[in-house]
Amino acid sequence: MAALESRSPAGDPKKPEWLRVRYNAGETKEVLELLKKLGLHTVCSGANCPNLGECWARRTATFMILGDRCTRNCRFCDVPHGKAGEFLPPDPGEPRRIAEAARDLKLKHAVVTCVTRDDLPDGGASVFAAVIREIRDLNPETTVEVLVSDLGGNEEALGTVLAARPDVFNHNVETVPSLTPKIRSGAKFERSLAVLRRAKETGRSVVKTGLILGLGEEDGELFETFRAIRDTGCDILTLSQYLRPSQDHWPLARYVSPAEFDRYREEALKLGFPCVLAAPLVRSSYKAAEAMEAVRAADVHTFSKVFKE
Numbered sequence: 005m006a007a008l009e010s011r012s013p014a015g016d017p018k019k020p021e022w023l024r025v026r027y028n029a030g031e032t033k034e035v036l037e038l039l040k041k042l043g044l045h046t047v048c049s050g051a052n053c054p055n056l057g058e059c060w061a062r063r064t065a066t067f068m069i070l071g072d073r074c075t076r077n078c079r080f081c082d083v084p085h086g087k088a089g090e091f092l093p094p095d096p097g098e099p100r101r102i103a104e105a106a107r108d109l110k111l112k113h114a115v116v117t118c119v120t121r122d123d124l125p126d127g128g129a130s131v132f133a134a135v136i137r138e139i140r141d142l143n144p145e146t147t148v149e150v151l152v153s154d155l156g157g158n159e160e161a162l163g164t165v166l167a168a169r170p171d172v173f174n175h176n177v178e179t180v181p182s183l184t185p186k187i188r189s190g191a192k193f194e195r196s197l198a199v200l201r202r203a204k205e206t207g208r209s210v211v212k213t214g215l216i217l218g219l220g221e222e223d224g225e226l227f228e229t230f231r232a233i234r235d236t237g238c239d240i241l242t243l244s245q246y247l248r249p250s251q252d253h254w255p256l257a258r259y260v261s262p263a264e265f266d267r268y269r270e271e272a273l274k275l276g277f278p279c280v281l282a283a284p285l286v287r288s289s290y291k292a293a294e295a296m297e298a299v300r301a302a303d304v305h306t307f308s309k310v311f312k313e
């Protein structure tokens with residue numbers, strides 16, 4: 005068994021028991037080998053996701069397109085930051101290989117995210133559209149969820165992704181307005197809200213976003229943030245615990261207990277979110293298929309309430 009996230013960077017509060025995750029490395033071998041063979045990246049390993057063991061053992065993975073280095077450098081994120089000149093042009097074979105991986109893994113729901121590529125004229129939007137098309141071509145029964153950057157506020161690029169009609173369109177707001185300029189690199193709180201609003205206005209996709217807790221946000225501003233997000237028409241909200249990757253990352257303010265996550269879920273549900281997933285180890289793509297199905301079946305309130313990590 006391998007242990008994930010079992011230690012905290014020096015000086016951080018002691019990691020509580022509810023964040024200790026164990027997995028059997030043998031169960032993840034098959035997914036790892038397939039991804040290696042197809043030359044694909046996942047955010048599961050790229051961002052050291054604590055759910056890697058569970059998801060890979062279930063033969064699901066969140067593909068990360070456009071390379072393994074990001075042009076941005078958010079203070080909470082473990083995805084490697086690249087320097088100018090280190091970025092390769094998009095790989096034209098990548099969309100097909102992702103479709104092949106979805107077929108080989110027999111995915112019912114494929115989740116595709118990216119490193120942010122501000123160096124590309126459309127931020128990689130056309131690659132997202134190609135991935136959606138290729139997955140559907142090879143896997144007509146598979147639903148597709150995309151988790152995109154703010155595309156630098158490029159409206160045309162956003163239109164390219166939305167026109168490909170992903171089943172779920174996800175863009176993470178990540179944190180409250182006052183922390184956004186300190187923690188998110190190259191992002192603006194209002195711009196992220198505008199991305200969600202536009203996605204909802206198209207009326208084609210379930211719209212989703214996520215917030216990370218434990219970064220130093222206060223309840224009052226957090227609840228205002230829930231309201232601002234809900235006002236965009238967003239359908240699914242995920243709330244998760246910040247796990248500080250290293251001492252070089254943004255300091256951890258606190259561990260939020262499971263009972264507090266329950267309280268935050270109730271507050272968000274009161275605002276009318278159809279679906280809220282809130283627990284320490286929730287990540288934006290965790291149980292993504294179940295959340296989408298709950299929204300589509302309109303059994304969302306029950307799903308949100310009974311959801312436990």
Ligand code: SF4
Pocket residue numbers: 074075076077078081082083118119120153189
């Ligand atoms: S833009 Fe996304 S992938 Fe890049 S550093 Fe920020 S959170 Fe990480």
